[in-house]
Amino acid sequence: HKYVYDFAEGNKDLKDLLGGKGANLAEMTNLGLPVPPGFTITTEACKAYLATGSVPAGLADQIATHLAALEREMGRRLGDPDDPLLVSVRSGAKFSMPGMMETVLNVGLNDRSVVGLAAQAGGNERFAWDSYRRLIQMFGKTVCDVPGEEFEHALDEAKRARGTTDDLDLDAADLRELVGTYKKIFSKHTGREFPQEPREQLDLAVRAVFDSWNAERAVVYRRQERIPADLGTAVNVVAMVFGNLGADSGTGVAFTRDPASGVQGIYGDYLANAQGEDVVAGIRNTVPLQELERIDKESYDELLDYMARLERHYRDLCDIEFTIERGKLWMLQTRVGKRTAAAAFVIAGQLVDEGLVDLDEALHRVNGAQLAQLMFPRFQLDHEFQPVATGIGASPGAAVGKVVFTSARAVELAAEGEPVILVRRETNPDDLNGMIAAKGILTSRGGKTSHAAVVARGMGKTCVSGADELDIDVPKRRFVVAGHTVTEGDVISIDGTTGKVYLGEVPVMPSEVVRYFEGEVDPATTNDALVRAVHRIMSHADANRRLAVRTNADTAADAARARRFGAEGIGLCRTEHMFLGDRRELVERLILARDPAERDDALAALLPLQRADFVEIFREMDGLPVTVRLIDPPLHEFLPPLEQLAVNVAVAQERGEDVAKEEALLAAVRRMHEENPMLGLRGVRLGLVIPGLFAMQVRAITEAAVECARQGVRSCPEIMVPLVGAVQELETVRTEAERIIAEVVGGSDVDVLIGTMIEVPRAALTAGQIAEAAEFFSFGTNDLTQMGWGFSRDDVEGAFFWRYLELGIFGISPFESIDADGIGRLVRIAAEEGRAARPGLKIGVCGEHGGDPDSVHFFHSVGLDYVSCSPFRVPVARLEAGRAAV
Numbered sequence: 001h002k003y004v005y006d007f008a009e010g011n012k013d014l015k016d017l018l019g020g021k022g023a024n025l026a027e028m029t030n031l032g033l034p035v036p037p038g039f040t041i042t043t044e045a046c047k048a049y050l051a052t053g054s055v056p057a058g059l060a061d062q063i064a065t066h067l068a069a070l071e072r073e074m075g076r077r078l079g080d081p082d083d084p085l086l087v088s089v090r091s092g093a094k095f096s097m098p099g100m101m102e103t104v105l106n107v108g109l110n111d112r113s114v115v116g117l118a119a120q121a122g123g124n125e126r127f128a129w130d131s132y133r134r135l136i137q138m139f140g141k142t143v144c145d146v147p148g149e150e151f152e153h154a155l156d157e158a159k160r161a162r163g164t165t166d167d168l169d170l171d172a173a174d175l176r177e178l179v180g181t182y183k184k185i186f187s188k189h190t191g192r193e194f195p196q197e198p199r200e201q202l203d204l205a206v207r208a209v210f211d212s213w214n215a216e217r218a219v220v221y222r223r224q225e226r227i228p229a230d231l232g233t234a235v236n237v238v239a240m241v242f243g244n245l246g247a248d249s250g251t252g253v254a255f256t257r258d259p260a261s262g263v264q265g266i267y268g269d270y271l272a273n274a275q276g277e278d279v280v281a282g283i284r285n286t287v288p289l290q291e292l293e294r295i296d297k298e299s300y301d302e303l304l305d306y307m308a309r310l311e312r313h314y315r316d317l318c319d320i321e322f323t324i325e326r327g328k329l330w331m332l333q334t335r336v337g338k339r340t341a342a343a344a345f346v347i348a349g350q351l352v353d354e355g356l357v358d359l360d361e362a363l364h365r366v367n368g369a370q371l372a373q374l375m376f377p378r379f380q381l382d383h384e385f386q387p388v389a390t391g392i393g394a395s396p397g398a399a400v401g402k403v404v405f406t407s408a409r410a411v412e413l414a415a416e417g418e419p420v421i422l423v424r425r426e427t428n429p430d431d432l433n434g435m436i437a438a439k440g441i442l443t444s445r446g447g448k449t450s451h452a453a454v455v456a457r458g459m460g461k462t463c464v465s466g467a468d469e470l471d472i473d474v475p476k477r478r479f480v481v482a483g484h485t486v487t488e489g490d491v492i493s494i495d496g497t498t499g500k501v502y503l504g505e506v507p508v509m510p511s512e513v514v515r516y517f518e519g520e521v522d523p524a525t526t527n528d529a530l531v532r533a534v535h536r537i538m539s540h541a542d543a544n545r546r547l548a549v550r551t552n553a554d555t556a557a558d559a560a561r562a563r564r565f566g567a568e569g570i571g572l573c574r575t576e577h578m579f580l581g582d583r584r585e586l587v588e589r590l591i592l593a594r595d596p597a598e599r600d601d602a603l604a605a606l607l608p609l610q611r612a613d614f615v616e617i618f619r620e621m622d623g624l625p626v627t628v629r630l631i632d633p634p635l636h637e638f639l640p641p642l643e644q645l646a647v648n649v650a651v652a653q654e655r656g657e658d659v660a661k662e663e664a665l666l667a668a669v670r671r672m673h674e675e676n677p678m679l680g681l682r683g684v685r686l687g688l689v690i691p692g693l694f695a696m697q698v699r700a701i702t703e704a705a706v707e708c709a710r711q712g713v714r715s716c717p718e719i720m721v722p723l724v725g726a727v728q729e730l731e732t733v734r735t736e737a738e739r740i741i742a743e744v745v746g747g748s749d750v751d752v753l754i755g756t757m758i759e760v761p762r763a764a765l766t767a768g769q770i771a772e773a774a775e776f777f778s779f780g781t782n783d784l785t786q787m788g789w790g791f792s793r794d795d796v797e798g799a800f801f802w803r804y805l806e807l808g809i810f811g812i813s814p815f816e817s818i819d820a821d822g823i824g825r826l827v828r829i830a831a832e833e834g835r836a837a838r839p840g841l842k843i844g845v846c847g848e849h850g851g852d853p854d855s856v857h858f859f860h861s862v863g864l865d866y867v868s869c870s871p872f873r874v875p876v877a878r879l880e881a882g883r884a885a886v
């Protein structure tokens with residue numbers, strides 16, 4: 001079994017086997033770029049080691065063979081006392097996990113080869129001892145779990161003795177002494193001497209890198225980023241090159257474009273006379289990469305040339321690690337670089353212009369989550385505002401408000417109309433009301449799957465979690481951060497995208513991308529590169545997608561906005577809000593009717609109001625389909641709460657007032673109480689139990705369509721019956737509806753479809769029968785999910801979802817992204833059997849999943865006709881439907 005690959009044997013497509021770093025080192029080697037020679041031990045070796053606890057048979061020999069080849073190539077032997085070869089032992093998994101795993105530099109140094117290294121470096125003893133102390137420090141910490149602080153203390157101590165704070169002021173003698181101290185620290189903690197045998201150093205370092213795959217922080221990171229736990233890491237053994245040999249040496253990082261904005265140019269940092277890890281550690285101040293032109297023009301030009309080549313080769317933004325050893329440039333790493341959402345769009349557009357990718361490819365370089373990010377309002381930041389803390393951007397948005405520390409206070413202040421930010425160490429289910437009341441949530445503990453993060457995302461509320469610089473004192477109602485004390489009522493601003501926290505009120509501005517979708521920015525003339533790129537990519541998505549995109553809208557205003565955002569119809573127009581406000585009174589009359597005549601009166605009063613609502617919406621959608629859902633929630637939701645009524649009755653009785661009406665209401669509320677309203681008298685069941693209710697709605701819809709036709713406005717109403725579980729339910733409603741429609745339409749040119757929601761699991765499983773009575777299906781995936789799983793959407797997120805996510809039972813909430821294996825299977829069955837029974841059956845989705853990127857791909861794969869989502873998600877759905885299709 002082949003466990004070891006020379007760099008020359010690999011390539012960039014072997015990331016599974018060689019990890020990202022190894023595959024790209026191989027690719028650069030084969031491109032002829034100056035990569036120090038080396039080899040990669042595969043992820044398979046790692047997996048075998050992790051499964052059995054010992055390195056697989058044959059690995060040691062293969063390492064020996066490749067090491068010998070490396071030694072021949074370099075003309076030096078590992079750890080040779082006179083002229084040592086040194087290597088780095090670097091982790092590198094398939095997906096980049098920055099800083100999560102381990103790397104050991106300078107392997108091969110010992111008490112004897114340190115002298116050889118000094119000679120090799122032209123008598124530079126300082127350099128040799130510095131390299132040796134770095135090895136003991138890194139090796140001790142990563143391979144043998146020696147506490148890193150002990151080495152750091154010793155280093156600080158040495159500097160203090162010298163009266164300096166700069167590493168560079170330590171001379172060879174100081175560093176030699178420090179090595180002595182380090183070795184003592186090492187043996188104190190490990191009970192053995194620092195290993196002098198180079199091959200033993202190498203083998204232990206390889207094992208340590210393997211083990212680092214399962215380090216706690218790596219496990220947590222993988223769970224958060226949804227990286228599978230069983231991939232393992234590769235190990236790269238690379239000949240050392242030295243950036244710490246003097247002023248003509250150095251090390252740096254570079255990006256081929258600005259990863260924040262996408263703008264082309266030279267971006268990066270350089271640090272003279274240093275080894276790679278110093279740049280990341282921020283030990284000394286780096287200079288902008290452009291400075292390298294002045295320091296070492298030859299290397300600079302060479303680097304720029306390689307950067308351009310890598311960009312053309314990878315056809316994307318690359319980031320790079322490099323080191324210059326005495327004027328000679330070495331490339332130590334490259335990969336397709338991470339970038340912000342804005343940069344992703346801008347770069348995709350640029351690459352099309354440069355002819356490096358086509359539009360299909362550009363569409364795949366961006367995604368709906370990025371587009372959604374670009375649609376949030378943002379802070380208008382000038383230098384006046386500096387963040388005081390940075391946590392995890394757990395739920396995007398820009399929130400400004402007064403600080404509160406308890407859920408109760410949040411509710412109180414919000415009720416007075418104050419925007420509040422709820423600040424907690426971490427949240428728990430008791431904080432739910434406060435979270436609902438707050439504009440934003442800020443916690444000092446927990447990551448992307450913490451209670452706060454999960455619940456906030458579910459509510460679409462801005463959240464920054466894990467801002468651990470915050471020292472929160474709830475009893476005193478204050479927190480301390482960066483020397484500032486913030487007390488209850490002080491205003492702060494939090495950015496749920498970047499995780500940054502600001503004191504005071506940062507002005508918020510609408511996103512330019514939303515202004516473009518609103519039609520306020522003309523993509524043809526704007527000089528905003530982001531808007532131009534978004535427009536171009538959206539146009540391509542629209543031209544190619546197979547799924548239509550509709551919106552969920554209950555009002556003409558929502559419908560209008562959604563149309564501007566590109567909606568091609570309404571997939572869900574709920575009618576229940578049409579019974580609220582002043583109309584509640586009429587609903588009460590309906591509920592309390594003592595005989596059919598009273599009931600008919602109440603319905604007759606509701607009819608013209610409903611009709612007017614529909615006329616408005618049909619006009620707004622002018623010719624586009626509008627799916628109207630007949631009333632769905634239990635009627636008692638329209639009545640006042642029991643406690644409130646009971647109090648009213650008592651108070652009125654006390655005063656000797658006439659309480660007949662209140663008493664009747666109270667009795668009705670008691671009568672209609674349901675233990676489990678979600679599964680109670682709602683949807684089609686209401687229509688079958690309350691005579692005239694659905695008939696009134698059908699009449700209002702049809703009359704509105706006829707009236708529109710008379711005014712020259714075409715409408716395409718689709719009447720949708722909710723909560724059907726059996727075809728007989730639908731047939732009963734349908735028979736009556738058809739009679740009314742025929743009567744109202746008369747001779748006018750109006751066509752009304754009748755269909756049903758598929759949201760009860762039984763409906764999905766009997767879809768073939770139901771299709772006989774339905775002209776369309778619309779999956780109500782919210783209810784389908786809650787009934788399929790048997791948990792209530794309104795209750796679970798705060799109660800236990802966070803725990804399920806933590807445990808990995810879900811990768812993501814099934815209300816956020818469709819559970820393709822379970823609930824998705826119901827969708828698939830229903831779509832197939834529905835279409836088999838009625839070819840051409842129109843099928844869409846109107847649950848919240850219609851605007852979720854992964855779910856859109858799923859619905860595309862099932863072959864649905866459209867998705868419907870809230871107006872703001874319409875652009876996201878358009879983009880993802882396009883991505884699914886190309």
Ligand code: ADP
Pocket residue numbers: 036087088089090091098099103105238239240241242243275276277321322323332333
């Ligand atoms: P990470 O994945 O955390 O970036 P790396 O394996 O890239 O870890 O190594 C850490 C640092 O050491 C980087 O700055 C890298 O450039 C540097 N480095 C790694 N191998 C060598 C080498 N053979 N010679 C010089 N510097 C190296």
Ligand code: MG
Pocket residue numbers: 321333
């Ligand atoms: Mg690196």
Ligand code: MG
Pocket residue numbers: 632722759780782783
């Ligand atoms: Mg429903």
